[in-house]
Amino acid sequence: MKEYLLMFGDTVFGFIALFVLVKALGKTQISSLTPFDFISAVILGELVGNALFEKESGIPEIAFLVALWGILLYITEITTQKYKGSRALLEGRPSIVIHKGLLMFDVLKQNRLDINELQHLLRSKDVFSVEEVEYAVLEVDGTISVLKKPDYQTPTNSDLNVSPTPVKIGRTIISDGEVVWDNLKEAKLTKTWLEEELHRQNVQSVEDVFYAEWQENQQKLFVTLYHNQQKKE
Incomplete structure (x- = not known):
């Protein structure tokens, strides 16, 4: 014993x-x-x-x-x-495995990376064809960073001449049945507002909520109850 x-x-x-x-x-x-x-x-x-x-x-x-x-x-x-x-020496160096759309065979061989492993890494970046890639960098931690060719890149707001909207982070308001008071205060919300909003979504108590997030961009509270029961606006 x-x-x-x-x-x-x-x-x-x-x-x-x-x-x-x-x-x-x-x-x-x-x-x-x-x-x-x-x-x-x-x-x-x-x-x-x-x-x-x-x-x-x-x-x-x-x-x-x-x-x-x-x-x-x-x-x-x-x-x-x-x-x-x-x-x-201690951390290693990134290696360019695809350069200007061309596979660098000697670099792949040096890093003990075969084509199947490379395709797996590319798929993890939502790239399903080597042809789409202009540059691919094998990082020191084994992940890969990808820059697609212009024809395969997702257009930005500036490309489409669309006025950008401010990006605002979602704030966790309730986690595991408990209110995160600091986040509630930072979002400039009150306890009374939270209770009224929960009642409006037919939620009787904070303890019933598994997770709730204040989505400032959309000005709404996303609520998920326990047992995968979900309440939405």
Whole structure:
């Protein structure tokens, strides 16, 4: 029983320590995963895992490993920020796989990317034909950025001589049955207005609402109830 309690304590501490480490290092460790970030995550998980299951190791050892690895990653991040020459080595460089509509076979080969994988990446960008692409860049995190040929680009308001309308972000007003008061205040709405609007959409209580969003462009409240029951204007 004592061993299980020790393992429980070590696991909880390791979880908290890793969570704090990711928060301290920033979102880049979990969003754009470069090859170096992937290696870092694997090694850190291995270190903590070994520390958890070795009887001689405990919370002090886990704390030391997490702190040491965090310091090394922090030094690496500072190095890439201050010394541009180190970025290519530690983070990699983007590669142009399609240049002026032509497939760059040598670049694809260098990045171990075959044509089927390239087509998969293009489809993820809503491109279903290589012919549509003017430039395609393989990013360091394995994603692809695409610039279509002019004939295949979506026309903008300026192309159509249409006057643009102001873009306004939707605000979450209710989440999981609770009012997000800060967003309600920023939208210059009141509790009374919210209650009246919910009643107008036949919603009896805030607790019945799974998600509600104030769509400022359309001046309406989008409401979704629990159990996939939806109320619209």
